[in-house]
Amino acid sequence: xxxxxxxxxxxxxxxxTAKIRNAAITHFARDGFQKTNLRAIAATAGVSAALxxxxxxxxxQLRSACDDHVLRVLVRRAHxxxxxxxxxxxxxxxxxxxxxxxxxxxYMARAIEEDxxxxxxxxxxxVDESEQILRAGIADGSLRPSSDVRALAVxxxxxxxxxxxxxxxLTRALGYEQAGPDVLRRLGPPTLELFTHGMYADDTTLKAAxxxxxxxxxxxxxxx
Amino acid sequence: xxxxxxxxxxxxxxxxTAKIRNAAITHFARDGFQKTNLRAIAATAGVSAALxxxxxxxxxQLRSACDDHVLRVLVRRAHxxxxxxxxxxxxxxxxxxxxxxxxxxxYMARAIEEDxxxxxxxxxxxVDESEQILRAGIADGSLRPSSDVRALAVxxxxxxxxxxxxxxxLTRALGYEQAGPDVLRRLGPPTLELFTHGMYADDTTLKAAxxxxxxxxxxxxxxx
DNA sequence: CGATGGGCTGAACATGTGTTTAGAGTGCTA
DNA sequence: TAGCACTCTAAACACATGTTCAGCCCATCG
Numbered sequence: 116x117x118x119x120x121x122x123x124x125x126x127x128x129x130x131x132t133a134k135i136r137n138a139a140i141t142h143f144a145r146d147g148f149q150k151t152n153l154r155a156i157a158a159t160a161g162v163s164a165a166l167x168x169x170x171x172x173x174x175x176q177l178r179s180a181c182d183d184h185v186l187r188v189l190v191r192r193a194h195x196x197x198x199x200x201x202x203x204x205x206x207x208x209x210x211x212x213x214x215x216x217x218x219x220x221x222y223m224a225r226a227i228e229e230d231x232x233x234x235x236x237x238x239x240x241x242v243d244e245s246e247q248i249l250r251a252g253i254a255d256g257s258l259r260p261s262s263d264v265r266a267l268a269v270x271x272x273x274x275x276x277x278x279x280x281x282x283x284x285l286t287r288a289l290g291y292e293q294a295g296p297d298v299l300r301r302l303g304p305p306t307l308e309l310f311t312h313g314m315y316a317d318d319t320t321l322k323a324a325x326x327x328x329x330x331x332x333x334x335x336x337x338x339x
Numbered sequence: 340x341x342x343x344x345x346x347x348x349x350x351x352x353x354x355x356t357a358k359i360r361n362a363a364i365t366h367f368a369r370d371g372f373q374k375t376n377l378r379a380i381a382a383t384a385g386v387s388a389a390l391x392x393x394x395x396x397x398x399x400q401l402r403s404a405c406d407d408h409v410l411r412v413l414v415r416r417a418h419x420x421x422x423x424x425x426x427x428x429x430x431x432x433x434x435x436x437x438x439x440x441x442x443x444x445x446y447m448a449r450a451i452e453e454d455x456x457x458x459x460x461x462x463x464x465x466v467d468e469s470e471q472i473l474r475a476g477i478a479d480g481s482l483r484p485s486s487d488v489r490a491l492a493v494x495x496x497x498x499x500x501x502x503x504x505x506x507x508x509l510t511r512a513l514g515y516e517q518a519g520p521d522v523l524r525r526l527g528p529p530t531l532e533l534f535t536h537g538m539y540a541d542d543t544t545l546k547a548a549x550x551x552x553x554x555x556x557x558x559x560x561x562x563x
Numbered sequence: 564c565g566a567t568g569g570g571c572t573g574a575a576c577a578t579g580t581g582t583t584t585a586g587a588g589t590g591c592t593a
Numbered sequence: 594t595a596g597c598a599c600t601c602t603a604a605a606c607a608c609a610t611g612t613t614c615a616g617c618c619c620a621t622c623g
Binding site: 150 | 374459480485493500513526528529532535536548
Binding site: 162163164169170 | 570571572573574
């Protein structure tokens with residue numbers, strides 16, 4: 116397709132194909148797939164719109180290439196650190212590199228939000244790894260046992276990603292103009308407190324709910 | 340603008356304007372604002388695309404009308420019940436009426452997700468009411484004190500809404516084909532457990548983090 | 564040198580879609 | 594009945610945008 120001598124994307128990635136891909140990732144992450152048009156991507160990459168098609172075939176295939184690239188980079192990075200389980204983990208990674216990593220995480224969040232073809236891959240990667248870590252934590256006693264580890268893993272990913280996804284309006288609800296390290300630092304303490312102590316002062320609510328659930332299990336008459 | 344004899348939307352709402360509005364809410368909630376085109380809305384409402392413009396002026400004003408309507412209905416409904424704080428509250432309301440309420444909640448989630456002009460209103464309403472309830476709970480001892488109630492309120496709204504927003508791919512990660520009552524019931528127990536006990540077995544992580552935060556407070560530290 | 568081929572471009576094309584326009588149908592009023 | 598107001602529509606328009614086309618530039622090769 117393109118010249119093959121670029122070898123790895125680790126090297127100086129100045130080929131037009133790579134510039135287009137990076138520009139596309141930036142735009143897709145910030146504005147979403149639909150709202151981004153090829154001419155904007157081309158402008159950011161400093162090329163013509165036609166070249167985008169020439170290299171990638173179509174906007175859809177361009178997205179696919181971006182999916183692959185982001186997934187590859189994120190997975191490689193995740194193997195060097197603990198995979199994200201809580202918002203703290205995500206925040207730490209996020210704060211450590213406001214540049215590329217943030218773009219990629221936001222891209223992934225967007226992909227999930229828009230239910231991209233690659234969303235399933237992203238989600239499965241995150242949830243599987245999260246579940247694995249949760250089970251390890253439960254096994255070594257650092258985490259409390261859960262009645263449904265898989266669901267808890269989904270919940271963890273949900274909380275972590277939504278912090279980035281829902282950013283704009285909820286960020287303003289905290290008084291900040293736009294999302295950034297400050298917002299994450301602000302959300303960190305309450306999250307950790309929640310993860311450590313919970314939110315309820317006692318377990319009356321939990322017990323009541325458990326009783327209700329068990330009751331509804333014995334008599335499955337509720338409509339659907 | 341339109342004929343004024345329709346009075347309240349509580350009455351038989353068969354006027355074309357209302358049909359268009361409801362169709363628009365359905366489409367906006369399901370597909371988002373961008374992906375929805377006027378002709379699809381018109382088809383659902385059983386009218387022509389031109390009539391949509393005739394009644395609402397533009398697609399943007401149509402959205403504005405939908406925003407107002409949904410907000411009004413949701414707020415009225417919220418005054419009859421406790422406002423949503425946890426996913427349980429949202430779930431209970433959601434499960435109680437799979438029809439209209441679900442549509443409206445999903446519409447609101449979409450609006451926030453897409454950072455609509457009305458998103459700030461939705462978010463402020465949710466977060467303010469959530470914070471109020473949290474403070475009341477803390478005051479009467481049913482909830483644990485928090486170092487940052489406002490941020491906790493944002494976090495609560497975040498968790499509640501993201502369950503609906505992120506639904507499709509994360510739903511599949513749980514093995515369900517599409518979002519619905521089953522998914523919420525599945526996520527309920529872990530959420531309640533998290534809110535009751537937290538996730539960590541002890542507070543070593545919290546203490547360590549607190550120490551780290553205090554250590555980094557040597558610089559300009561701001562508190563609410 | 565001339566030819567070949569790939570990277571690249573501006574312009575044109577095709578389509579989707581928000582909006583405008585001209586007018587038909589209908590009921591109400593004078 | 595004529596006139597008017599209102600609802601509603603089909604068709605046309607305007608524009609954005611993904612994609613195609615014909616060709617330029619330039620390096621490599623014979």
